Amino acid sequence: xxxxxxxxxxxxxxxxxxxxxxxxxxNQESYALSKYGSRGDEVKQIQTKLKNWGYYSGxxxxxxxxxxxxxxxxxxxxxxLTADGIAGTKTLQALGIYNSSSxxxxxxxxxxxxxxxxxxxxxxxxxxxxxxxxxxxxVAAVILNRVxxxxxxxxxxxxxxxSGAFTCVSDGQINLSPDxxxxxxxxxxxxxxxxxYGALYYFNPNTATSAWIWSRPMTITIGNHRFCK
Numbered sequence: 001x002x003x004x005x006x007x008x009x010x011x012x013x014x015x016x017x018x019x020x021x022x023x024x025x026x027n028q029e030s031y032a033l034s035k036y037g038s039r040g041d042e043v044k045q046i047q048t049k050l051k052n053w054g055y056y057s058g059x060x061x062x063x064x065x066x067x068x069x070x071x072x073x074x075x076x077x078x079x080x081l082t083a084d085g086i087a088g089t090k091t092l093q094a095l096g097i098y099n100s101s102s103x104x105x106x107x108x109x110x111x112x113x114x115x116x117x118x119x120x121x122x123x124x125x126x127x128x129x130x131x132x133x134x135x136x137x138x139v140a141a142v143i144l145n146r147v148x149x150x151x152x153x154x155x156x157x158x159x160x161x162x163s164g165a166f167t168c169v170s171d172g173q174i175n176l177s178p179d180x181x182x183x184x185x186x187x188x189x190x191x192x193x194x195x196x197y198g199a200l201y202y203f204n205p206n207t208a209t210s211a212w213i214w215s216r217p218m219t220i221t222i223g224n225h226r227f228c229k
Contacts, residue, residue, distance in 0.1 A: 096191035126168035140189030
């Protein structure tokens with residue numbers, strides 16, 4: 001009897017361990033979607049995004065090697081994510097890559113994201129239509145960089161409508177309907193492309209008269225805009 005009891009207990013423990021292991025494995029898979037050593041179409045999507053945005057210079061071969069690992073870590077650091085080199089749910093969302101795991105958003109988040117995209121698109125069109133495409137993405141990136149900074153409001157609408165911050169708000173151009181290019185530029189910035197290298201300000205050197213704005217450290221000039229911190 002004692003032996004049968006021991007066998008039953010051991011069997012029960014084995015079943016519990018097996019079930020627990022599989023639950024942990026599924027949870028890990030839902031987070032660690034692509035990582036060092038992974039291969040496939042998702043890795044190609046990651047490499048393509050990172051290459052287009054200047055984070056990666058290697059081949060788009062679908063192999064998650066050391067160069068891809070470094071690029072993912074660089075992207076994560078630049079976008080306030082845990083720089084572990086694993087393209088998990090949050091990193092894929094930041095890259096604009098969605099699958100069954102990464103696309104589970106609440107309706108309120110979807111509404112907020114849609115509202116932010118619309119407002120940033122209008123801002124880009126109002127502030128930078130006629131600028132090169134990279135310059136339009138850069139203007140959108142400044143808005144998002146301000147949201148992340150403790151120096152500015154922590155919402156897109158708060159940054160855009162901050163008193164005296166942008167001419168397009170005071171002259172009403174923010175209410176113009178954006179074109180497809182402005183919408184695409186806004187989406188690229190939301191997905192993590194920042195051609196400004198973290199800039200918080202921009203201005204036109206041909207028209208700016210403020211001594212203060214000229215004193216800001218420049219990060220890059222794109223089209224008619226000079227970007228600075």
